[in-house]
Amino acid sequence: MTAAEATDMPDDGALRTPDRLRRRTSRLLSQLTVRSDRLINEGLAARADARKWHYAVLASLQDLGPGSQATLSRRTGIYRSDMVGVLNELAGRDLVERTPDPDDRRRNLITISDRGRRQLRRLDQVLDTLHDELLAPLSPYERAQFTRLLTRLLDHHTRAS
Amino acid sequence: MTAAEATDMPDDGALRTPDRLRRRTSRLLSQLTVRSDRLINEGLAARADARKWHYAVLASLQDLGPGSQATLSRRTGIYRSDMVGVLNELAGRDLVERTPDPDDRRRNLITISDRGRRQLRRLDQVLDTLHDELLAPLSPYERAQFTRLLTRLLDHHTRAS
DNA sequence: TCATTGCGTTAGTCCGACTAACGATATACG
DNA sequence: CGTATATCGTTAGTCGGACTAACGCAATGA
Numbered sequence: 001m002t003a004a005e006a007t008d009m010p011d012d013g014a015l016r017t018p019d020r021l022r023r024r025t026s027r028l029l030s031q032l033t034v035r036s037d038r039l040i041n042e043g044l045a046a047r048a049d050a051r052k053w054h055y056a057v058l059a060s061l062q063d064l065g066p067g068s069q070a071t072l073s074r075r076t077g078i079y080r081s082d083m084v085g086v087l088n089e090l091a092g093r094d095l096v097e098r099t100p101d102p103d104d105r106r107r108n109l110i111t112i113s114d115r116g117r118r119q120l121r122r123l124d125q126v127l128d129t130l131h132d133e134l135l136a137p138l139s140p141y142e143r144a145q146f147t148r149l150l151t152r153l154l155d156h157h158t159r160a161s
Numbered sequence: 162m163t164a165a166e167a168t169d170m171p172d173d174g175a176l177r178t179p180d181r182l183r184r185r186t187s188r189l190l191s192q193l194t195v196r197s198d199r200l201i202n203e204g205l206a207a208r209a210d211a212r213k214w215h216y217a218v219l220a221s222l223q224d225l226g227p228g229s230q231a232t233l234s235r236r237t238g239i240y241r242s243d244m245v246g247v248l249n250e251l252a253g254r255d256l257v258e259r260t261p262d263p264d265d266r267r268r269n270l271i272t273i274s275d276r277g278r279r280q281l282r283r284l285d286q287v288l289d290t291l292h293d294e295l296l297a298p299l300s301p302y303e304r305a306q307f308t309r310l311l312t313r314l315l316d317h318h319t320r321a322s
Numbered sequence: 323t324c325a326t327t328g329c330g331t332t333a334g335t336c337c338g339a340c341t342a343a344c345g346a347t348a349t350a351c352g
Numbered sequence: 353c354g355t356a357t358a359t360c361g362t363t364a365g366t367c368g369g370a371c372t373a374a375c376g377c378a379a380t381g382a
Contacts, residue, residue, distance in 0.1 A: 018220045026198070033191050152298050158196075
């Protein structure tokens with residue numbers, strides 16, 4: 001009797017996922033990202049009426065100062081086509097102000113408001129707890145290590161491209 | 162003069178991404194996954210005229226035996242709505258056979274063909290080299306560790322949901 | 323002056339994940 | 353038996369995110 005025959009009787013034909021599939025790093029990566037994205041999106045929506053783009057834009061404004069939509073687009077990686085909508089949402093919540101740039105009349109100058117600053121603080125808190133959930137099974141040391149590995153991989157593939 | 166004033170002169174307002182954004186694990190995760198998915202998709206398309214679902218279905222058939230479309234859907238995580246298309250592609254390449262199940266006339270029984278088995282071997286090779294590219298900057302030990310951490314995280318979030 | 327470039331915006335494509343509903347079975351229960 | 357319920361394969365369609373194309377407008381540089 002082989003090991004397989006000995007152990008797997010409960011109809012593996014239906015439920016199981018083959019190992020070579022389950023172990024592939026790329027698959028682990030994308031499956032985890034699906035969960036992570038869901039966690040973050042739903043968490044931000046539920047607890048702060050926000051989306052991750054809001055965080056990206058607000059953080060960029062706070063940390064690097066005001067800028068045109070194109071500038072923000074470059075800083076955050078949001079496509080300039082999609083930036084319009086994000087800024088509409090943010091302006092609708094009074095978190096940013098969109099004023100024509102006197103120096104270059106093609107531009108809108110985007111500034112963060114006081115409300116925006118408060119919301120950014122809130123978002124940072126919410127994200128902290130969400131990341132706590134995301135990384136729950138890992139020790140602090142493992143979390144740091146995980147992040148380090150991710151960073152190195154991403155750096156490598158960002159330079160290369 | 163503050164540290165920031167001392168160091169940042171080259172117009173950080175435009176190009177830089179704020180640190181709190183760049184460091185968030187969830188963001189690292191999704192950005193890396195974008196690159197990873199691209200690498201895998203393009204690699205499989207270019208080197209084996211395949212998509213990742215082909216691999217998932219073929220591996221499932223080879224390792225766990227033939228099954229209905231619904232079964233394959235459960236094994237691979239591909240939605241049964243999308244399974245139709247994937248099996249059309251596979252059948253069009255003569256990698257699987259779709260025959261009506263005599264025992265249950267609602268079902269199609271899917272079987273892997275010899276060509277399918279050969280293609281699966283090829284896909285495994287291609288995926289190995291692609292993962293080598295994906296994990297290039299990491300040592301063997303670090304790769305193992307990375308995979309272990311990913312697995313633990315994914316397990317945690319799969320049970321929880 | 324005129325060509326080029328960058329800007330904000332609209333519209334629309336593409337793809338993957340996912341839902342809804344269908345006709346055709348199969349199964350369970352009264 | 354008969355009828356309700358569940359499952360199967362399939363089609364169609366929604367939704368969100370990434371990305372492209374093209375527009376009118378303003379600034380820039382030869």
